[in-house]
Amino acid sequence: MRIxxxxxxxxxxxxxxxxxxGKARQSGLLDVHVHDLRAFTHDRHxxxxxxxxxxxxxxxxxxxxxxxxxxxxxGGAVARPVIVFPSPAGERFTQATARELSTAPHLVFGCGRYxxxxxxxxxxxxxxGDVRLLSLGDYVLNGGEVAVMAMVEAIGRLIPGVxxxxxxxxxxxxxxxxxxxxxxxxxxxxxxxxxxxVLLSGNHGAVAAWRREQQLVxxxxxxxxxxxx
Ligand code: JEK
Numbered sequence: 001m002r003i004x005x006x007x008x009x010x011x012x013x014x015x016x017x018x019x020x021x022g023k024a025r026q027s028g029l030l031d032v033h034v035h036d037l038r039a040f041t042h043d044r045h046x047x048x049x050x051x052x053x054x055x056x057x058x059x060x061x062x063x064x065x066x067x068x069x070x071x072x073x074x075g076g077a078v079a080r081p082v083i084v085f086p087s088p089a090g091e092r093f094t095q096a097t098a099r100e101l102s103t104a105p106h107l108v109f110g111c112g113r114y115x116x117x118x119x120x121x122x123x124x125x126x127x128x129g130d131v132r133l134l135s136l137g138d139y140v141l142n143g144g145e146v147a148v149m150a151m152v153e154a155i156g157r158l159i160p161g162v163x164x165x166x167x168x169x170x171x172x173x174x175x176x177x178x179x180x181x182x183x184x185x186x187x188x189x190x191x192x193x194x195x196x197x198v199l200l201s202g203n204h205g206a207v208a209a210w211r212r213e214q215q216l217v218x219x220x221x222x223x224x225x226x227x228x229x
Pocket of ligand 1: 135138
């Protein structure tokens with residue numbers, strides 16, 4: 001999979017090198033290219049923002065640098081790309097979205113800042129690829145970069161061969177929408193706290209039943225929205 005990221009803070013994405021995706025990048029399964037939006041400006045101050053038409057607070061990203069950046073990163077013709085713009089006004093990015101995007105040969109991420117990007121950029125991008133406006137969740141970030149880091153990590157670990165332990169992905173794909181059961185490791189007694197004895201019993205049926213019960217209890221307590229009525 002090829003991934004292009006456009007941002008005015010390209011060095012934020014240096015962190016991708018040290019996450020689990022570093023290995024995937026070295027092996028060639030993931031080919032990530034980060035671009036500085038300011039490289040697509042032509043004025044002496046490398047301006048990327050301006051005041052909003054109609055008035056209001058804050059600044060809006062100008063369309064011209066975005067048009068040139070999108071032309072440049074979609075020009076390679078790997079395939080018709082999926083072009084993602086993180087946005088507080090987007091559809092929710094979920095595990096299902098990550099699965100869907102993990103099969104795309106070419107993803108482009110456009111990271112906005114300030115109050116966002118001139119709306120015409122999304123319309124223009126739709127001529128170059130399949131545009132998705134996606135939100136990480138219902139809180140306000142200062143820009144798209146942190147959202148893209150999360151999305152690239154969620155998508156990247158689903159690409160076959162990227163995760164170190166493929167068993168964990170098989171387990172995930174069989175998931176039932178409940179929260180996970182609690183995990184324990186050695187020592188069996190730590191600071192007067194015991195590991196639940198059933199996990200030391202060697203009774204695999206009892207372990208499975210206990211874990212399922214824990215999943216249900218935790219989901220009811222913490223995420224009742226995930227349970228059917
Ligand atoms: C992309 C710029 C910052 C800040 C104004 C007024 C109510 C805010 C944009 N889950 C997510 N939260 N935030 C983002 C995100 C934020 C971004 C950009 C993504 C580009 N910003 C910003 C304030 C406002 N709004 C009405 C909401 C807009 C995000 C994701 N993904």
